[in-house]
Amino acid sequence: MSNVPPFIDTWFAARGWAMHPHQHEMLERAGAPALLLIAPTGGGKTLAGFLPSLADLGPDPAPGLHTLYISPLKALTADIRRNLRAPVDEMGLSIRIEDRTGDTSHTQRRRQRADPPHILLTTPESLALMLSYEDAPRIFAGLKRVIVDEVHALAESKRGDQLMLGLARLAALCPGLSRVGLSATVEDPPAIGRFLAPAPKACEILQADPGPDPDIAMLETDAPPPWSGGGGRYAIPAILDEVRRHRTTLIFHNTRAQAEIFFHDLWLANDAGLPIGIHHGSLAREAREKVEAAMAEGALRAVVCTGSLDLGIDWGDVDLVIQVGAPKNVKRLVQRIGRANHRYNAPSKALLVPANRFEVVECVAALQAARAHDLDGDPRGPGPRDVLCQHILATAAAGPFDADALYDEVTTAGPYTTLTRPAFDACLDFAATGGYALRAYDRWQRLKRGPDGRWALRDPRAAKQIRMNLGTIVDTETLKVRMQRHRGGAPLGEVEEGFAATLTPGDTFLIGGQIVRYEGLREMTVEVTRSASATPKIATFMGTKFATSTQLSDRILTMFRQPDWPELPRHTAEWLALQRKVSRLPRRERLLIESFPHEGRAHTCVYGFAGRNAQQTLGLLLTQRMEAAGLAPLGFVATDYATLIWGLDPVTDPAPLLDGDNLREAFETWLAGNAVMKRTFRASAIVAGLIERNTPGRRKTGRQATFSSDILYDTLAKYDPGHLMLEITREEAMKGLVDFGRIEAMLARTKGRIDHVPLSRVTPLAAPLFLEPGRVPVTGTAEQRLIDEAAERLMAEAGLA
Template sequence: MRAMELPPSLAEWFASRHWSLHPHQHEMLDRADEPALLLIAPTGGGKTLAGFLPTLADISANGHEGLHTLYVSPLKALANDIRRNLRIPIDEAGLPIRVEDRTGDTSQTARKRQRADPPHILLTTPESLALMMSYPDADRTFKGLKRVIVDEIHALAENKRGDQLMLALSRLQTLAPGLRRVGLSATVDDPAAIAHYLARHPDPCPILHADPGPPPDIDILRTDEIPPWAGAGGRYAIPTILSEVKAHKTTLIFHNTRAQAELFFHALWLANEDDLPIGIHHGALAREQRHRVEQAMAAGDLRAIVATSSLDLGIDWGDVDLVIQVGAPKKVKQLVQRIGRANHRYNAPSKARLVPANRFEVIECRAALEAVREGQLDGDLRRDGPRDVLCQHIALVACAGPFRDADLFAEIKTVGVYADLSRAAFDECLDFVATGGYALRAYDRYQRLKEREPGLWSLRDPRAARQIRMNLGTIIDTDTLKVRFRGRGGQPLGEIEEGFAATLTPGETFLMGGQVVRYEGLNQMTVEVSPRPDKEPRIATYIGYKQTFSIQLAERIQQILNDPGRWDALPWHTREWLALQRENSLLPEPGRLLVESFPRDGRHHLCLYGFAGRNAHQTLGLLVTKGMEEAGLDPMGLVATDYAVLIWGLQPVRDVRPFLSHDGVHDALESWLAGNAVMKRTFRAAAVISGLIDRNFPGKRTTGRQATFSSDILYDTLHRYDPDHLMLKITEEEAMRGHIDFGRVDLLLKTVGDRIDQIALDRVSPLSAPLFLEPGRVPIAGKGENRLIEEEAARLMEEAGLGALPA
């Protein structure tokens, strides 16, 4: 006997289409009463429908008043797509079920109606769910809730939006004790960890694996041109990519950053002599422009779409039959997700081709392909729940009404990432939300909560709820300005970063949505432009989505480097490059650190092959140069890639070990962070999420400069008068795993220990040569720079006939 059966009308609808349920869809009906259940099914395997089948069966058989099922996804577009697809079987089978979505695009009128008269199924995002739960009528809205479906749960588990969602689910579980949780994903590196994340701690969560289907058809795209030594654009491969586009119905061309996508799309458009219909899609484009591209994709009107992570997740785009990944994928899990966009059908192999953007990425792409074929996904290090998100959650709970701190603490402890939270740490967050902390409690604006009786808390002023709601969310926008064509009713194009806009002068051109536009001026915080397709553009500096590659992928790359038997799978030019490196130096090994030193152009260079990612290498380089400066070795600068960091200076480093000791690097980090701009940037982000700094006010939004000015003052004040303040602790925690990625540096040093291979060369090594072509060089201002200035001054004075300057 099944726990639930399909409604007869829905069973007839399946039969009319000659469809039958997949085994995992049957099992979802059988196990509908599980408190929590994780379904891992391939893209195109009907996992979303599987998640909804128990809901459709239950409402059809038993009826339901009010909200029955919440569907939560990371993307608004995904919610829109699910609603459109879910309505087809509901309407055609005549099921008495209302489905609506509730996202940032939903009108205010619809939001109020949904709270008073919710549909049976509501499709939403973590932010919109948190907002709904912050109203005093939340208990009435959610009291009859039976199921929550979390789609693409792997994507949420990696960031603060997921932490926000899990805190919301802990609250929902109190309002609706019988709530069932379902997690859906196609790419899970550690199923047990995701199951633990989804379940109500410490309850276990069963895992249901669907048939993975046939292996994908994946390979590195063979091109006539050899990849360049450096760079990330992949534009050398455009002729071959255009040939692939012509040979397929619809091709998705993924890039890792928005800037790369813009540059590539512009170059692709110029090379598109056959006028194939192509589009571009990324998160900085205007919503109207993204929707036009999405509609054209769904209708099959585009032959190619250049995209970023905005199209990673499970939207069904119909006739996509080829995925091309330009640039190394950085994470195997993301590559699998993107491969799944092609042939979005059950038991049909996906087809994908990788285009390494430079010579080093050839090896990374090969490592990623091996991992996909072996079914070995990668994942990030587990982390504890961030406390800035917890502070925001406490404030939102207070908006809904009075709460007891013991009850709220018990709720929060059921969230896996907060399971180890101590009562003292919780009380510190509660005190911060209530008073702002020791240094700020004298200011009325930070007095938000009041203890009405021992253990019972509420908002000090109920009117504060509006301001708290206006500033919820964990996504920290870069400081951006809207871009639109000049003129009344000018078409919106998207957003660019405020810092980039500040460098523009009238007449300059840049890329936006694949178009070359001319900057005309700034009008009430909107960048006005005009089209100038005849001009050579600058590129808008999108921060966008920049990720480092995974630890597992880094290990695979080093394994390939050290196993010449695996070089046969590499192209001839890469094999020759590695053979030359082995002949002239060493090859980096897992568990060891290769350090090369050599002279070039009158400077002494040091190259450390850490394979820890760009952010970690830049941090490591800054810490090593700090030690060099203190030792009088006059460092001058550094440049970092995902694979290595190159440092140059005026003095040779005979032994790098003293600068790489674990304790020494930790000490250097603390003194370096104290005065570093990274800390102020990190403080601002944490202060915004925790509610210390407001982004939005009724009728206006704080500009980036205003928020930065305010956060800098707060940071300096707390640093001076309250160095143990919670926000400073959170800032250091976030900096360690954010911009500077010190967790990877720490792991590298612990793994390597004293296994450091420093080799002195008389010239640049083959493996280090590409680093000299990398952009993003960081100068080191110190004694070395002063010495060069003094030497240059002496030369000039001598040249002028004045002899040496007096001391």
């Protein structure tokens, strides 16, 4: 009890509230060097994080920064500032609380550096920037506590790695600093603890009462789901019924494109004119803010959204969450369900809508996992080194540093505890000299060693450039979309530059729930007009597709072992039974491969259950090996569970194609020239400081002065194949879109136990693959052929041929 000051007790009592046990516990354990609180949404988690700070600061605190609060979302920092202000005032504490993000004004930021508030609310990027200033030691002098909110979300990306390096820096500046992490439900709390704690110190973990289990079910519809596809359009009448029956419904989709298409169709079917909005990351900030404000006022009955609403912004009255499409990942599902009903101790309500027949199985498996509290997640790999390169440059921007001391400091950050000295030195060498085999930059090194042995910027002016490049979020190059003749008007949203380049005037596409007609490009802005057409000519513009998690795939394979499936709707159970009768059902420890003729082509279907990205990579590798074997493959298509390949000649013996060593060798060759690698390279090169970010002002002028990062990739691959950036690119690509790791896991799990089933016709499980979009043609000399065809056509159209 000793740790609860009277003003906090009085405040709770005056409200007639009892402190949650975990809030009390946070006060008791305020002295812990690292403490992770895991609590469900609505459990007063944020206040629990701040209570020890309020207790320590007291009614009349001395000036100086006391607590730093870091959140992944700018919007969240403003929210927290408002929500924390009230209790602080009511407790009668004269505590200054301010936020600082990319949106904070220049004057305000300068003032914050000169005279910091008691509690500063910020983001990982703004913290990195503050730490890169020469006066960082003065700004942070006296800092006692750091609160990291939504630490589970930060741990999923490079932003978390950057933050932990920043905390290691802070810990060196402020000895005795204690860290608190606030997290939603996660599968492996000790892993988040290791991520957060300053090594070798351990992290204490505090589990709040998780509250009642969510009320979660699959939406029953009159119409069965289609055999393939992802939109969930068939369920629109049933979904509208649910929206009518609830106060506010969130309708989650897995991709922005699907959200757009669904919203459009939902609107067409919305005869009752219910107020429904759309919210996703490609929409303009103004458009998103409008929806957020309408939500807060309770003016909307439903919002169609994507992961942009995943994090803990307070949405008030949401009483139903609908997930369209299989959730792909049970943890994400559980966190999304947490969006409904922010009242603690009341069950959240959620409905799953499978988008196709296979997803029925996936949804049932996800439901079982959620009820069993069996969350999934891949173990976090070691911290990426492009982030470390950036950290080294940022450290130099703040002032000269000693390499030994920096190495010791960096290895206290959770993600970098296993970093070896040679691996660190390679990053330091890259930051200092470029790290090239050709030592070309002796005169122009970025960092030089002074007479005292410490490293410093050669040219102090470089500090500004380094600060401008801070951060680990690398956006794809996007262009704003605006209505023509509304130059002052709000933009509708953004599309990828690559997508914009494929448009010709007259093309129609969906954005912000409306169909627009492409008119032209002006000043890096896509100009559109309203279109009266009922269906867009081009449907998609951004496809972030999640792969089904390993754990969920395993559950599905386990379900396949059952003799029958009373938990599945009849249409789906019958489908699986028929597959078992004419062929087999895939098993976890064996690899099922079916071969059958269809429409004059030989088809082979590989049920790897390795997730969409890995199945896609497998398709590329297998067709390459088939090409070499003279089997003349023509194309393939991949889903989360299988890859279907078609070609001229049938596969009679798939074993050599899938031999691990051969596959690995094919992978190495293929990887080097791959577009995914180039994309990964660009991101890593920007983070590491090899390529400067394209700031909007610069892009307009002198486009011919900047050149594609692909050129740098090709040059390095040709002249310096052992370079650190290529090594980092490889490491990053392996875990991302290429996902070769899961192919390796699949090979290890099946150990060459291949069941090859030759059949005379398409099987029930393979049939939906024929309807799957995203068929990849196998190309060899295809690009030049396509150019030739396009050139002839265009010249002929122009009357020049």
